[in-house]
Amino acid sequence: ADNVAGGLNSPEAYADFAEQCLEIGYKGFKIHSWGAEAGANIKREIDTVHAVGSRVGAKMALMIDPCCVYDTFADTLAVGRACDEENFFWYEDPLRDSGVSQYAHKQLKKMIKTPLLQGEHLHLVEAHTDMAIAEATDFWRADPEYDGGITGVMKVAHAAEGFGMDLELHIAGPAQRHCMAAMRNSNFYEMGLVHPKLSNIVNP
Known part of the structure; x- marks a missing residue:
């Protein structure tokens, strides 16, 4: 979300951009919205x-990715229920205070039908595995920069595969x-922070 003229500055602008992405061949669209940056306007x-x-x-x-910025469980639940109504593919990293609570996300999973994706704010195979054991996520997320390089990510990928779950890779590179070429259990290659009016700030 931003204040660039003609950019992603309203719900309608996001819908316009999603339609544009569909027309050029994208199979999925993830919302990185305002989150708490603008006063948590849920x-x-x-x-x-x-x-x-x-x-x-x-x-x-x-998909929607608030980057763990929603302030309360109530706000997180409200957005999750909207995702249910629109049949979102996943709801990513919605809530964090001083850490990512396994209990809160397990409760959230019980109250919404949209699958949760967790992991950008967890690091290395043990933390990812603990989140799955706690039944607090449906998809895993890993990044070579955060999770011990290619070797670390592949450990996470194989752990997810052992649970019968999918691992989605964070950002492009x-x-x-x-x-991703060495994995079976992944769905999307993430083109990070694309924008209708600006050059892609992350190389694909």
């Missing part, structure tokens, strides 16, 4: 989920492509 978060869902939800997989 209504705007929910409006964005509905705007994108109503525009392209039947045509591509939809050569190491991520190598890992």
Whole structure:
């Protein structure tokens, strides 16, 4: 989300950009919205989920990633229920205070139907495995920069595979492509922080 003229500055702008991405061939679209940066305007978060869902939800997989910035469990639950209504593919890293609570996310999983994806704020195979054992996530997330390089990511990938779960790689890059090519259990290659009016700030 931003304040760039013609950029991602409203729920409708997100829907327009999702439609543009669909037209050029993307199979999925992930919302990186305002989160708590603009005073935790949860209504705007929910409006964005509905705007994108109503525009392209039947045509591509939809995800939302608040980057762990929602302030309360109630806000997190409200956005999750909006994701349910729009049949989102996953709800990523919604809530964190001083750490990522396994208990809170296990409770959230019981109260919404949209799968959770956790892991950007967890590091190395033990933390990822503990989250799965606690039944607090549905998808795993790993990154070569955060999780011990290619070797560390592959450990996480094989652990996820042992649980019968999928691992999604964080952001784009050569190491991520190598890992994804060596994995069976992954769905999307993440093009990070793309924007309708600005050059991609992360090389694909």
